[in-house]
Amino acid sequence: MTRPRAILGIALALATFTNLCHAEDKQPPQNWQAGLHRTDLTRGDLDVAGREVIQVRVDFDPGVTSPKHAHPGVEVAHVLAGTFEYQLDGRPTVILKAGDSLLIPAGIAHVAKNVGATKGSELATYIVKKDLPLVVLEK
Structure with missing residues (x-):
């Protein structure tokens, strides 16, 4: 040459x-583990035997989708910033923007996706059974 x-x-x-x-x-980011950032805010026992409340802030990079998952109790998702698409098994897809909230019943598998162009944030409050994993990944 x-x-x-x-x-x-x-x-x-x-x-x-x-x-x-x-x-x-x-x-x-296409990898949800790199594009989701969770901050634990509070956790405490309820006066209902075997139940606790957990509150976390979850920040999603643009385009990031959570894995399909469920919880051993109720989740209330409140959008702090951005626009999210939520897909709950057996229900129509919903779009939520900052200030909107969604009740996710116990054991219902769901997916959340940041469909906005900027970072999105949600405040997730769980009322769940104690001593069980908070998140159960679905296939």
């Missing part, structure tokens, strides 16, 4: 690698 061809080949390889790296930087 001549010197000019070798230099051209190296330049093309570097340009391709650089473009691939920059393309990855521009895509929204």
Whole structure:
């Protein structure tokens, strides 16, 4: 291979690698574990035997979808910022914006997706059975 061809080949390889790296930087996170950020706010026993209340703030990067999951009790989701699409098994899809709330019955599998262009946040309040995992992933 001549010197000019070798230099051209190296330049093309570097340009391709650089473009691939920059393309990855521009895509929204597809992995829900990287795009969801949970902050535990409070947890306490209720005066109902075997039940507790848990409250968390969940921040979703744009385009991120939670895995399909359920809880061992009721969830009240209140949208703090952004626009979310909620899909609950057996129910029509709903779109909620900042200030809207949704009651998710115990054991109902659901998915939440940030359909807005910016970070979305929800305040999730759970009234659940104690000593059980808060989140049960569904298939």
